[in-house]
Amino acid sequence: MRKTRMQLLAMGVAAAVTVGGSGIGVNASASKVTTVLPSAGISYALTGDSVSLSNLADDNSTDVAENEIEDSAVTITETTPLASTLQENILNDIQKATGATIPAEEPGTGEEEVTDEAQVELTEEQKEEERFKSLVIANVNDYVNVRDNPSEEDGEIIGKLYDDSVGTFIEETDGWYKIKSGSVEGYVKAEYCVTGEDAVELAKQVGKRIATVTTTTLKVRSGPSTDDEVLGLVPIEDELVVTEELDGWVKVSIEEGEGYVSMDYVTLSTEFVEAESKAEEEARLKKEEEARLAALEQAKKNTKSSSDEGGKSSGGSSKSYNSAASYTTQSSSIGSAVASYAQQFVGNPYVYGGTSLTNGADCSGFVMSVYANFGVSLPHSSGADRSVGAAVDGLANAQPGDIVCYSGHVGIYIGGGQIVHASSAKTGIKISNASYRQVLSVRRIF
16 A cells, blocks of 8 residues: 655645545645744654654664665666656646546537647647646745635735645635635635636646655666666655656656656655645744754753764774864854864765764765764654754755755755765765755754
């Protein structure tokens, strides 16, 4: 049975709906916001000398399974992409979650039978687009208020529909759309939203297709066949952005480049953002502030005074490293201390499954071990890192120490538009421009 997973968008705060497998999951997520408003549902719990920022069971073992997965026996000889499959699946999933209607075709009333292949494809595309015409999508810089009545004077604000958030059209009244989005049902100003024909292309963009790894170690190949070379390895529960869907394979983005994985070892879902009620926002903000203060307090108490680099596979290293405590001063933020501490490990090796800052770590193992030295426990998963801490409105608002998440990858922002990260086996731990790949989310712990 496919597993329904919670997906999070890194663009503001709203309830994110993930449709995949057999059901619909609701969690808090983020859309474009000018203030730091992270996702809810992340448990911060003081455990011993650390604060846990993950609601996922985290196995910190540095051992990589000896027996890798068996590759799918499926071999694709024809690799032509199914051009509309990806968008069609996105449309289908959002339709199921929102209740968007598809106009029924009346038999015997259609146009003349089309025989030309190009025209047939166009007709199918037009049918596909009908799925989105009953959606309402916010098209603003920040958010549009949802009110209980279609009036700015008399209507009480009951929620927010963030930029690119999706709702279902109910009716139009004097320049207002009545919508249903998440737990919120109310009115939004029509001038700040799109629906009908205008929503078709935008709707395809706001939905993101995600492949979640379901096997211990997944091989990403250069082509859609088990005969193609292996580009990289991806651990269980990591989330990869899908760019194409083929027959039995999906094309995904990883640190080593774009490659293909068998559908036998991933579950596919679509994530997008819905509205957040006033009560949900207030509860989330309170929880996040409490968690942030707990993390700060824990970091101050638990920064280590020794040169121990904190990874489980530390081993012996001839190079001397400064402790996390040495970077923590009264004049600098904890985030800046995290960024400075992490940079001293540049040049050390990348090791898949590793957590040692000296002898080798993978991307999430590197981030996890850096933060462990500041008393914070993070999951060993780049996908799970998308839901820790607080959402930041893109790289433009990132601060040193923030966690920058990509498809199947994660790094630490150090300022000046750069990140430090455990990149790949070829390059090891290095500094890169933060915008070298599409950023999925930016998260802030302190």
